Amino acid sequence: AQSVTQLGSHVSVSEGALVLLRCNYSSSVPPYLFWYVQYPNQGLQLLLKYTSAATLVKGINGFEAEFKKSETSFHLTKPSAHMSDAAEYFCAVSQETSGSRLTFGEGTQLTVNP
Amino acid sequence: KAGVTQTPRYLIKTRGQQVTLSCSPISGHRSVSWYQQTPGQGLQFLFEYFSETQRNKGNFPGRFSGRQFSNSRSEMNVSTLELGDSALYLCASSADIAGGRETQYFGPGTRLLVL
Numbered sequence: 001a002q003s004v005t006q007l008g009s010h011v012s013v014s015e016g017a018l019v020l021l022r023c024n025y026s027s028s029v030p031p032y033l034f035w036y037v038q039y040p041n042q043g044l045q046l047l048l049k050y051t052s053a054a055t056l057v058k059g060i061n062g063f064e065a066e067f068k069k070s071e072t073s074f075h076l077t078k079p080s081a082h083m084s085d086a087a088e089y090f091c092a093v094s095q096e097t098s099g100s101r102l103t104f105g106e107g108t109q110l111t112v113n114p
Numbered sequence: 115k116a117g118v119t120q121t122p123r124y125l126i127k128t129r130g131q132q133v134t135l136s137c138s139p140i141s142g143h144r145s146v147s148w149y150q151q152t153p154g155q156g157l158q159f160l161f162e163y164f165s166e167t168q169r170n171k172g173n174f175p176g177r178f179s180g181r182q183f184s185n186s187r188s189e190m191n192v193s194t195l196e197l198g199d200s201a202l203y204l205c206a207s208s209a210d211i212a213g214g215r216e217t218q219y220f221g222p223g224t225r226l227l228v229l
Binding site for chain 1: 118145147149156157158159162169170172204206208216217218219220221222223
């Protein structure tokens with residue numbers, strides 16, 4: 001079964017600093033990977049997805065992620081953190097070729113300090 | 115285009131009762147999936163419906179069931195509620211175009227509290 005592991009349940013950065021949220025996947029087939037963000041008392045919002053078209057994926061709100069097969073990683077980055085980026089971030093892999101049946105990582109709570 | 119809607123948003127039940135949650139997918143989307151989110155277990159896949167048929171099922175007891183109607187709206191039911199069923203229940207829909215790897219779009223969730 002495919003799985004993802006997020007390193008670091010809590011990450012704290014200063015406003016304007018680089019954001020790096022780590023995600024490693026386990027998959028025997030080319031994975032279909034996602035990053036979602038969840039703000040308090042809300043559902044999940046898609047940030048970006050990897051579908052093998054390009055290894056560097058750009059998403060919304062200035063986020064991007066790079067797929068590295070050799071490292072089985074799909075880390076999420078943003079050059080400059082903003083206060084509004086404070087939220088919980090989830091890495092996910094799809095179990096199905098249709099993109100459904102997502103398996104999520106444990107989540108990383110991002111805090112942005114002024 | 116309107117997003118995924120879920121009703122009700124909040125619900126309080128007592129142990130032993132049953133509950134039904136509703137999800138209306140994005141217009142044109144035919145796949146609806148349900149997830150449970152708890153602090154201890156995180157986000158877990160419950161089941162997926164496509165064209166009124168359950169296509170995938172997660173590792174949950176039979177107390178958890180669902181269905182999908184011809185207009186793609188879906189309901190999930192939990193019978194004989196337990197305290198551990200307290201969670202945020204998220205619904206997601208996708209277009210599921212044949213051969214495509216689709217994105218799941220999530221609703222705001224229904225927060226269920228079992229007392």
